[in-house]
Amino acid sequence: MAGDIRILDLFAGAGGLSSGLREASDRFKTAGAVEWDVAAAASYAASHGPDSVFVGDIREWLLGEVPSVDVIVGGPPCQGFSSLGKRDVEDERNALWRQYAETIRRAKPKYFVVENVAEFKRSPQFGQFLAATEPGGELDDYAFDADVYNAADFGAAQSRRRTVMIGYHRDLGSPGSLAKTHSASPNDGLLPWVTVRDVLAKVPRLPDRDELLSERQTEFHGRAFPGTFVARDMHWSRNYTALSLKRFSVIPEGGNRRDLEPYPELMAPCWVKHKTGSGDVMGRLRWDKPSVTIRTEFFKPEKGRYIHPVEDRAITHYEAALLQGFSPRHRFVGSRTDIARQIGNAVPIPLGAAIGRLLAAAL
Secondary structure, three states: OOOOEEEEEEOOOOOHHHHHHHHHOOOEEEEEEEEOOHHHHHHHHHHHOOOOEEEOOHHHHOOOOOOOOOEEEEOOOOHHHOOOOOOOOOOHHHHHHHHHHHHHHHHOOOEEEEEEEHHHHHOHHHHHHHHHOOOOOOOOOEEEEEEEEEHHHHOOOEOOEEEEEEEEEOOOOOOOOOOOOEEOOOOOOOEEOOOHHHHHOOOOOOOOOOOHHHHOEEEEOOEEEEEEEEHHHHOOOOOOOHHHHHHHHHOOOOOOHHHHOOOHHHOOHHHHHOOOOOOOOOOEOOOOOOEOOOOOOOOOHHHOOOEOOOOOOEOOHHHHHHHHOOOOOOEEEOOHHHHHHHHHHOOOHHHHHHHHHHHHHHO
16 A cells, blocks of 8 residues: 655745645655745644644755655745846845755755746756756755646646656656646546636625635644634735725726726826736726736735726635635735735645646555
């Protein structure tokens, strides 16, 4: 009988990647996790065990003992080479891949997984990681395969393109590529993409859990936080101005800020002057397609296509968690902003599960 698969989750966040692996197989067991954000670490601990996570900088964690594990997973911060905002190749967060590599060298896993933005595959850090696996490099016992995948192709109700690097000890050989389960084409012989309607149609149209924010408190690492909450607890409302409500009312399903142009009184000055730019600003989701990428400020309609398909409001934290694929059992800790960051930064659970299926079969 196959035994447990010990995993170490670096830059773990709220534990989306660990949750995806566990959804694939109950053989995956957390040997440890590292996360510097206290609220995210509290969410990880609430979902994966109270003693599962080291709270602090990975460089501090590396001063201690590194456990031997079968698999290391993680997504080093990507802000320095993300397509959003200003790229900065000198951003110190880009260098955190070195701590990931040092963990591989010391833990000696059979496999490792790096998940990051699609642009990571074209970054200097990707090239440095590749050089580390060449003869004479610090990871020359390992090789890796890397591809850009869309989470929608694995059952996520969300179009989200991510680089997935799957490393392996050279003695074991490559475990192969992720097997797609879903497709936008009805002729591919796969399941159809999961849509916004599939996951949100039965959610109450009116947010109904606001009181829980003040009712629940938990302590973690010497600090008090709101929580814990499961996804259903997070169907929270937001107060909108009269102007925002008027804007929402004239934007149809699939529409965006350009639908406001016939109504000059509803246009922000910056929109009047600039007719180009993202078509997702003040965008309304489509029922019968996957959502756009759920980012950390999904509760702000001006940040993207995050207006509910028919209701005049942004999606709630509950709805965002469902679009990311979080299970009803996953627990979250923190303020609204804390939890939104945790949801938006997470690996979509179905993509994590696809990685888990591949590794469980290889092991």
